[in-house]
Each structure stands twice: as structure tokens, then as C-alpha cells.
Amino acid sequence: xxxxxxxxxxxxxxxxxxxxQKWSExxxxxxPIPPLQESKASPTVPMTEKDIDRTLEVLKKxxxxxxxxxxxxxxxxxxxxxxESFKDYQKRQKRYDAAFVQYETAHGDYRKAVHAASEANSAxxxxxxxxxxxxxxxxxxxxxxxxASSALFLEEYRRYTFEKFGLALN
Amino acid sequence: MRRxxxxxxxxxxxxxxxxxxxxxxxxxxxxxxxxxxxxxxxxAQAIQRNPGLAGTALFQDHLDSKILYVSPSSKKSQSGxxxxxxxxVNCPVxxxxxxxxxxxxxxxxxxxxxxxxxxxxxxxxxxGNYYRFGNLITTLGLKIANAELLKSKPEYAAYKIAEEQLQxxxxxxxxxxSSLAALDSAISTAATLLSVATPDQIAGAKEGLQLAVANxxxxxxxxxxxxxxxxxxxxxxxxxxxxxxxxxxxxxxDLTNLAESINQAQQALAVVDKVANxxxxxxxxxxxxxxxxxxxxxxxxxxxxxxxxxxxxxALAQAPLFSNTxxxxxxxxxxxxxxxxxxxxxxxxxGSNDTSSSxxxxxxxxxxxxxxxxxxxxxxxxxxxxxxxxSHWVFKTKAGVPLRPIEVKPTxxxxxxxxxxxxxxxxxxxxxxxxxxxxxxxxxxxxxxKAWLLNSYSYKPRSQRVMAQSVALxxxxxxxxxxxxxxxxxxxxxxxxYVRNSGEWNFLWWGEKWDDTxxxxxxxxxxxxxxxxxxxxxxxxxxxxxxxLDALRNKAINEITSEFLLTFAxxxxxxxxxxxxxxxxxxxxxxxxxxxxxxxxxxxVYCKVTSVVMKSLDEIAGSRSGSTxxxxxxxxxxxxxxxxxxxxxxxxxxxxxxxxxxx
Numbered sequence: 053x054x055x056x057x058x059x060x061x062x063x064x065x066x067x068x069x070x071x072x073q074k075w076s077e078x079x080x081x082x083x084p085i086p087p088l089q090e091s092k093a094s095p096t097v098p099m100t101e102k103d104i105d106r107t108l109e110v111l112k113k114x115x116x117x118x119x120x121x122x123x124x125x126x127x128x129x130x131x132x133x134x135x136e137s138f139k140d141y142q143k144r145q146k147r148y149d150a151a152f153v154q155y156e157t158a159h160g161d162y163r164k165a166v167h168a169a170s171e172a173n174s175a176x177x178x179x180x181x182x183x184x185x186x187x188x189x190x191x192x193x194x195x196x197x198x199x200a201s202s203a204l205f206l207e208e209y210r211r212y213t214f215e216k217f218g219l220a221l222n
Numbered sequence: 223m224r225r226x227x228x229x230x231x232x233x234x235x236x237x238x239x240x241x242x243x244x245x246x247x248x249x250x251x252x253x254x255x256x257x258x259x260x261x262x263x264x265x266a267q268a269i270q271r272n273p274g275l276a277g278t279a280l281f282q283d284h285l286d287s288k289i290l291y292v293s294p295s296s297k298k299s300q301s302g303x304x305x306x307x308x309x310x311v312n313c314p315v316x317x318x319x320x321x322x323x324x325x326x327x328x329x330x331x332x333x334x335x336x337x338x339x340x341x342x343x344x345x346x347x348x349x350g351n352y353y354r355f356g357n358l359i360t361t362l363g364l365k366i367a368n369a370e371l372l373k374s375k376p377e378y379a380a381y382k383i384a385e386e387q388l389q390x391x392x393x394x395x396x397x398x399x400s401s402l403a404a405l406d407s408a409i410s411t412a413a414t415l416l417s418v419a420t421p422d423q424i425a426g427a428k429e430g431l432q433l434a435v436a437n438x439x440x441x442x443x444x445x446x447x448x449x450x451x452x453x454x455x456x457x458x459x460x461x462x463x464x465x466x467x468x469x470x471x472x473x474x475x476d477l478t479n480l481a482e483s484i485n486q487a488q489q490a491l492a493v494v495d496k497v498a499n500x501x502x503x504x505x506x507x508x509x510x511x512x513x514x515x516x517x518x519x520x521x522x523x524x525x526x527x528x529x530x531x532x533x534x535x536x537a538l539a540q541a542p543l544f545s546n547t548x549x550x551x552x553x554x555x556x557x558x559x560x561x562x563x564x565x566x567x568x569x570x571x572x573g574s575n576d577t578s579s580s581x582x583x584x585x586x587x588x589x590x591x592x593x594x595x596x597x598x599x600x601x602x603x604x605x606x607x608x609x610x611x612x613s614h615w616v617f618k619t620k621a622g623v624p625l626r627p628i629e630v631k632p633t634x635x636x637x638x639x640x641x642x643x644x645x646x647x648x649x650x651x652x653x654x655x656x657x658x659x660x661x662x663x664x665x666x667x668x669x670x671x672k673a674w675l676l677n678s679y680s681y682k683p684r685s686q687r688v689m690a691q692s693v694a695l696x697x698x699x700x701x702x703x704x705x706x707x708x709x710x711x712x713x714x715x716x717x718x719x720y721v722r723n724s725g726e727w728n729f730l731w732w733g734e735k736w737d738d739t740x741x742x743x744x745x746x747x748x749x750x751x752x753x754x755x756x757x758x759x760x761x762x763x764x765x766x767x768x769x770x771l772d773a774l775r776n777k778a779i780n781e782i783t784s785e786f787l788l789t790f791a792x793x794x795x796x797x798x799x800x801x802x803x804x805x806x807x808x809x810x811x812x813x814x815x816x817x818x819x820x821x822x823x824x825x826x827v828y829c830k831v832t833s834v835v836m837k838s839l840d841e842i843a844g845s846r847s848g849s850t851x852x853x854x855x856x857x858x859x860x861x862x863x864x865x866x867x868x869x870x871x872x873x874x875x876x877x878x879x880x881x882x883x884x885x
Contacts, residue, residue, distance in 0.1 A: 104359075104668055111491055145504075202497055202498075209494065
């Protein structure tokens with residue numbers, strides 16, 4: 053009888069340990085972002101210029117997440133302001149790209165007309181130039197709109213990340 | 223004492239030499255010449271003396287070092303006649319886009335403006351975003367510093383060392399286990415071979431099995447002892463590891479939390495940088511579009527050559543390397559001269575229409591030479607010193623036409639053309655943006671005021687009537703490439719041991735690159751290759767040169783392994799295998815796969831040779847005694863030497879500043 057009980061206890065202890073380990077892993081996955089406050093075991097050091105240089109060097113080598121990942125994170129955060137500004141930025145990017153293609157096409161046609169014309173100021177050249185100027189104006193408008201949209205998104209993103217990390221806006 | 227059936231320790235040197243040479247050679251500019259430091263230095267001195275030589279390249283003749291070739295200078299100016307398109311110029315739009323992209327506040331106002339929000343894409347990318355995200359950067363810096371501090375604890379170092387030592391011991395144990403498994407596997411393979419052997423193969427197969435069993439009996443006791451010893455040594459290391467881990471564990475959670483926090487802060491800042499870069503990139507695209515808008519045409523004549531050869535001759539004569547030396551500078555032979563981005567590029571004359579672009583190896587005409595030599599011979603004694611004279615040209619084009627230096631006629635590479643005049647040129651005087659402006663400022667991060675430097679561009683209106691549009695002239699030229707030498711040897715004794723143990727010739731012919739790593743991992747240790755000169759990484763087309771070097775090595779290896787099998791194996795079987803993916807295109811460089819290979823595998827060269835039965839030594843040496851006792855005395859080497867000389871076709875360009883007088 054004793055022979056059966058002792059191995060049984062080992063099995064039970066093993067299962068309990070494995071169960072605890074599994075629970076620990078799960079809880080580590082579900083763990084929220086670590087708070088900024090240092091834990092008691094973690095020492096703190098004052099910031100030096102060398103630390104700043106090293107941090108900036110590290111940042112140069114970090115690969116940014118894809119915009120799909122950023123969108124997922126922002127969606128999951130429930131922060132509508134930052135999400136909307138991000139969507140608008142992406143939309144503006146696409147509109148800019150479309151405007152650039154339009155400009156390039158118009159300029160290509162105009163260049164051909166200039167090269168083909170026996171004299172530099174033919175009617176064909178004038179018409180093609182008018183189209184180029186029109187597309188240039190549209191391109192400049194889209195460039196300015198993109199700048200404004202990205203500025204808004206980055207400001208919202210700053211608010212979002214600073215809140216997430218518990219930081220005061222500087 | 224029993225006399226060895228072969229009177230002396232048998233030593234075969236089986237040499238197959240394949241040498242390439244030629245008696246008639248046309249000289250070419252040599253790429254290796256421009257690697258020459260002394261020549262480079264002399265060229266720099268020449269350019270210093272005569273700035274008009276800027277942008278030239280200097281080559282030495284590959285046969286006669288006193289002959290130099292100079293490429294066209296890129297400092298040429300050509301005047302043209304301007305025809306404007308009415309109403310096309312709009313400098314304010316260009317100026318506005320410059321401001322929109324690169325606008326900077328006064329240096330004293332950097333912090334104030336950055337605090338207020340976005341200013342310009344360039345300013346935000348270089349300064350503003352760092353300022354506004356300064357607190358997050360500070361936090362990140364502190365986290366990184368704290369993580370480093372934790373890692374500097376002795377508990378961390380002890381834990382990592384213990385972990386590494388335990389891993390090292392585990393690796394040693396695994397290695398011994400693998401050796402034991404290989405001995406068993408060799409027996410199993412030999413037994414299988416015996417079971418399928420035909421009557422004339424049975425004796426050889428039996429011998430193989432006996433050898434495998436004897437090998438295991440001989441080696442396994444020592445391996446078992448070694449294994450037990452390593453396992454005993456592992457126990458204290460494991461205890462040490464657990465103790466070190468336990469000591470480190472209280473700090474581990476802190477380090478993990480810091481790492482997570484660092485990662486998230488880095489990702490957030492990387493998103494900011496990505497957006498800022500994208501926006502700046504698109505602004506710059508818009509700016510370039512406005513800069514390159516065509517606002518008129520200019521007509522001009524041009525010549526790719528000025529007085530470079532004469533000027534270089536004079537300037538070099540004053541350099542110490544060439545003073546009191548009888549040398550000559552010639553124009554670099556060019557062909558395929560084309561004008562980039564011009565309206566009517568066909569109106570010029572080029573130097574030649576030779577369009578060869580594929581490097582070809584020398585004519586190799588020496589037949590395979592096999593030499594048997596008995597005992598004590600050195601390699602150098604039997605290396606065939608004779609090289610067959612060839613009546614062919616050394617360098618041939620892809621079409622097989624002998625390559626000759628191209629003669630440049632005085633009127634060639636010149637003509638007339640029309641080129642676009644762009645808005646940037648009209649508004650700012652040049653198609654080059656010129657020097658950027660340096661702006662020094664200060665960035666407050668983490669309580670520290672750090673010096674911060676920016677380089678920026680701004681709109682500078684044209685200050686004179688003349689404007690300069692850059693026009694590029696592209697051309698091709700030939701240079702002699704670095705020679706390649708590949709020497710591969712097959713140690714017959716080692717290879718026979720390998721085959722006897724495995725029963726297979728386990729690799730694919732023409733399959734993959736036979737680099738050193740693959741030879742080692744495949745367990746095939748009978749073949750070694752030496753490449754005397756690898757193509758220089760800095761040399762043009764080095765990727766292509768590396769591929770050709772690999773092909774040359776594969777060819778040598780396939781030949782010696784084919785020859786080994788045909789000479790020393792009594793029988794074998796072949797299995798067709800699937801062609802591996804991404805195989806190098808061998809036929810791109812060599813037209814023949816080799817008769818040895820074809821006689822083994824047939825037309826499908828992707829074959830695997832199995833069930834190999836090697837000849838006994840007596841069969842190889844011709845003795846009838848049947849003894850194998852002198853096995854250890856047997857030495858034989860199969861060797862291939864390749865020496866490849868080739869040329870490359872490179873592209874060059876020269877820039878002409880087309881100057882026109884604006885209205």
C-alpha cells in the first residue's frame with residue numbers, strides 16, 4: 053500500500069507544479085504594461101548625456117511596427133481621437149500619392165509636347181502647360197493637407213502615448 | 223618479417239592538371255591597377271595640380287605598367303542656346319515649396335516654436351519631435367540605464383556563466399552520442415549493402431561490414447568512457463546552474479518588466495519617426511517635381527573628351543612615382559556613349575558599337591594529364607610545368623569575337639544635342655542645390671541641455687544671367703578583372719574510408735555550392751579547395767565574380783569526385799533526385815558538364831550515387847596477394863588547378879555643365 057501512495061504523491065506534486073507554472077505563464081501574458089514606478093529591487097540611476105546619446109543611438113536602430121499593427125493597438129485602446137487622426141493621416145497619404153501620379157502624368161505629356169513642337173510656344177504646349185500648372189496646384193494643396201494631418205496625428209499620438217506611460221506632457 | 227606485397231609504401235600521386243595560358247594577349251586597362259595605392263596617390267596629386275582633371279579615373283595597362291588610361295573628366299562646361307517656353311517659369315511656387323519643406327525658425331527660437339507644435343516637416347523630423355517627445359525619450363534612457371545596472375550585478379554574471387557552462391557540457395555529451403550513433407549506423411548500412419549485394423559484390427560488402435563492426439568494437443569503449451565522464455562532470459555544473467539561477471531570480475522580474483517597458487517606448491518613438499520621415503519624404507518629392515519642371519530647351523554641341531590625356535601626362539610627370547619615368551597616358555577606350563535625359567540622343571556619334579557584356583574565360587586547351595608516381599614524391603616534382611601554347615585570343619566576347627582595344631576616332635563621342643532646362647536651374651542658377659546650411663541649437667532632454675546640429679536647404683534666387691544644367695554622358699569600357707585561381711584536391715584514402723562507412727556518395731552533382739561549410743556538415747572530408755585570390759569585394763561586379771568563383775570550384779570538385787568514383791569504385795548504383803531549388807546556373811560560365819559526370823549519371827546530372835563498393839587496394843595496385851594490411855600506407859591525391867583570366871564591361875559617366883544665358 054505504501055508503495056502505491058508515495059509515487060501517487062509525487063505525481064500529484066508534479067501536476068500541481070505544472071499547473072502553477074502554466075498559470076504563471078498565462079498571467080505573464082495577460083500582464084498589463086509595466087508601471088513606470090521602479091520596483092524596490094530595481095535601482096535607479098541619474099540620467100547622463102552619455103545615456104541620452106546611447107538612447108538616441110538605440111532609437112535609430114529600432115524598426116517601427118507596421119501601420120496595421122499601430123491601427124490595431126489604437127483601435128484596442130478605445131481612444132477615438134487618436135484613432136480618427138490616424139485614419140485621416142493614412143487617407144491624406146493616399147490622396148497625396150494620387151495627386152503626385154496625376155502631376156507626373158501631366159508633366160510627362162507636357163515634356164513630350166515641348167520636345168515634339170517645332171517651336172517652344174505652340175498651342176499644344178500651352179494646353180499641356182496649363183494642365184501641369186493645374187496639377188501642380190493640386191499637388192501643393194495635398195502636400196499642405198498631408199502636413200496638417202500628420203501634425204494632428206502626431207499631437208494626438210503624443211497625448212495617447214504619454215497617458216499610456218503615465219507621463220506629463222512637456 | 224613478412225614483406226609488403228608492394229615493395230615500398232605505396233604512394234600514388236594522381237594529378238590532373240588543367241591550366242590556362244595564352245601566348246597572344248591584347249592589353250586591357252586593369253582594374254587591379256586602380257587598387258594600387260601609389261597610383262591612387264599620384265592621381266590625387268595630379269588632380270590637385272590640375273583641378274580640371276577632377277572626376278577622372280586612372281587605369282594601368284594589364285601588361286605594360288608604363289601605359290596608363292584616363293577616363294573623361296566630369297568637370298566640363300559647354301555653352302548652349304536657350305529657347306524658353308512662355309509662361310512656364312513660376313519661381314514663387316518653388317520658393318514656397320522650399321519653405322514648406324525646410325522652413326526653420328531662428329536658432330534662438332527653436333525651443334519655443336517646437337513647444338508650440340508642428341513647424342515644418344524637416345524641422346519636426348530633426349528637432350521638433352525630439353523636443354515634444356522629450357519626456358518619453360528621458361524615460362526610455364532611464365529604463366535602459368537601469369536595465370544595464372541590473373545586468374551588472376554579480377548574480378546576473380554568475381547565472382549567465384553557469385548557464386553557458388552547462389550548455390557547453392551538454393553539447394560535448396551530444397557530440398559523443400552522435401559519434402556512437404554513427405558507428406551503429408555504419409554497421410546497419412554495411413549489413414543492408416551485404417543483403418542486396420550481387421555475387422561479385424559479396425566479398426567487398428563482407429569486408430565493408432567487417433570493417434564497420436571492427437571500427438565500432440575499437441572505438442565504442444573509449445566513447446562510452448568519455449560519455450560517462452562528461453555526464454559525471456555535468457552534475458556539479460547543473461547544481462551550480464540551479465544555485466546561480468535561484469540567486470538571480472529575485473531580480474529577474476524587474477529586468478523583464480524593464481525590457482517590456484523599453485520595447486514599448488521604443489516602438490512608440492519609432493512610429494513618430496516613421497510618420498515624420500514619410501511626410502518629409504513626400505514634401506521633398508513635391509519639391510523635386512517643381513525643381514525639375516521643364517521650362518525650356520537648350521541646344522549645344524559637346525565632346526566627351528577634352529584634353530584629359532595630355533593634361534594627365536603633364537600633371538603625373540611631376541608626381542614622384544612617374545618623374546624620370548618613360549610613361550604614356552592614353553584615353554580610356556570607350557564605347558556605347560549615350561546622353562542621359564536629352565531630347566534627341568541619337569544625334570551624337572559614339573566610339574564603337576561593340577556591345578559585348580558577358581565576361582568569358584580564357585581558352586583552356588591543355589588536355590587532362592594523369593601522372594602516377596611512387597613514394598616520397600613532392601607535389602612540386604610532378605606538377606606539370608608545361609603549359610600548352612594557345613593560338614586563340616585571350617579575351618573573347620559573348621559571341622566568341624576576339625576582344626580588341628577599341629580605337630577612338632578623333633571625332634567620335636561628340637555631337638550636338640538639345641537638353642531640357644529645368645525650373646530649378648532657371649530660378650536658382652544651377653541644377654545642383656548647392657551647400658546645405660548648418661544651424662546649431664540646443665535640445666533639452668532629461669534635465670540636460672544637449673548641443674544639436676541641423677543641416678538645411680533653403681531657396682537661393684539666381685544672382686546672374688548664366689545658368690548651368692547638368693547633362694550626363696554614359697559610356698561603357700572594358701577592364702581586365704582580377705584573376706581567379708582555384709585548386710581542389712581529393713584525398714583518396716579519406717574518401718574511400720568515407721564511402722566504406724556510409725556506402726553512399728551523398729551529394730548532388732551540380733547541385734549546390736560546395737563551400738567549406740557544406741563539405742563539413744555533409745561529413746565528407748576528403749575534398750578540400752583553395753582559392754588563391756578571391757574576387758575583391760570592392761571590385762566591380764564582385765557578386766558576379768563570386769558566382770563564377772563558386773562555379774569554378776564546383777566544376778573542379780565534380781571532376782575530381784567523378785574521377786575518384788570511376789577509378790577506385792568497383793560498382794555503384796545511381797538514383798535520380800529532384801533538382802534542388804536555387805541552383806547556380808553552371809552553364810552560364812562553363813559549357814561542358816564533364817564526361818566523367820555524364821558517364822556516371824547520364825544526361826540527368828541530379829543524381830545520388832548509392833551502394834558503392836570500393837575496389838580493394840590490391841585491385842587498385844594490381845597485386846594478387848589479397849592483403850589489405852598496408853591500407854594505412856596508401857596515399858593518393860586527385861587534383862585540379864584552374865586559372866581563369868577574364869574581363870569585365872563596366873559603365874562610366876561624365877557630367878557636362880551645359881551653360882545658357884537666361885533672358
